Amino acid sequence: xxxxxxxxxxxxxxxxxxxxxxxxxxxxxxxxxxxxxxxxxxxxxxxxxxxxxxxxxxxxxxxxxxxxxxxxxxxxxxxxxxxxxxxxxxxxxxxxxxxxxxxxxxxxxxxxxxxxxxxxxxxxxxxxxxxxxxxxxxxxxxxxxxxxxxxxxxxxxxxxxxxxxxxxxxxxxxxxxxxxxxxxx
Numbered sequence: 001x002x003x004x005x006x007x008x009x010x011x012x013x014x015x016x017x018x019x020x021x022x023x024x025x026x027x028x029x030x031x032x033x034x035x036x037x038x039x040x041x042x043x044x045x046x047x048x049x050x051x052x053x054x055x056x057x058x059x060x061x062x063x064x065x066x067x068x069x070x071x072x073x074x075x076x077x078x079x080x081x082x083x084x085x086x087x088x089x090x091x092x093x094x095x096x097x098x099x100x101x102x103x104x105x106x107x108x109x110x111x112x113x114x115x116x117x118x119x120x121x122x123x124x125x126x127x128x129x130x131x132x133x134x135x136x137x138x139x140x141x142x143x144x145x146x147x148x149x150x151x152x153x154x155x156x157x158x159x160x161x162x163x164x165x166x167x168x169x170x171x172x173x174x175x176x177x178x179x180x181x182x183x184x185x
Contacts, residue, residue, distance in 0.1 A: 002057050009084075014066055040132035047166075063088060063092055067095045095122065098110050098111070115160065126156060131167065134174040134175065136181060
């Protein structure tokens, strides 16, 4: 079973950590509160967990909520470990790109290697993250950026699809549908 108090604690931490962060919407000047993305990833993971057994749902949900905290906020591995334990901190760290690597491609490949060394619940979070990000792209992305992002989504799918059939199928569907945004400039 899931510890609802731990999940609520993680949500409070993420809310505070991501306070003021936004991302671009589909319309010029539109800003969306970053917590919307966190909620979307959480919902994707929750939906998949509701349809299967033999998963560590608490690990998956905590990492879904905290997945961008080390990468995008002041929270550290040690802080997350103190608050939620080593397994959650390791999962969040695997989901964090190493910005010391020179290119985004190298950062993604490195992260995928580290994710694959984690329990499959972490694989689920990465697939849910990309599913959430394959909605309509920000208005300022050009076709080159959109296609590159779609290809990166396919890489994520190809590397992690064995981690969760439900999310893998949903991710592939989102990748296929994403082509409608390319060539629409």
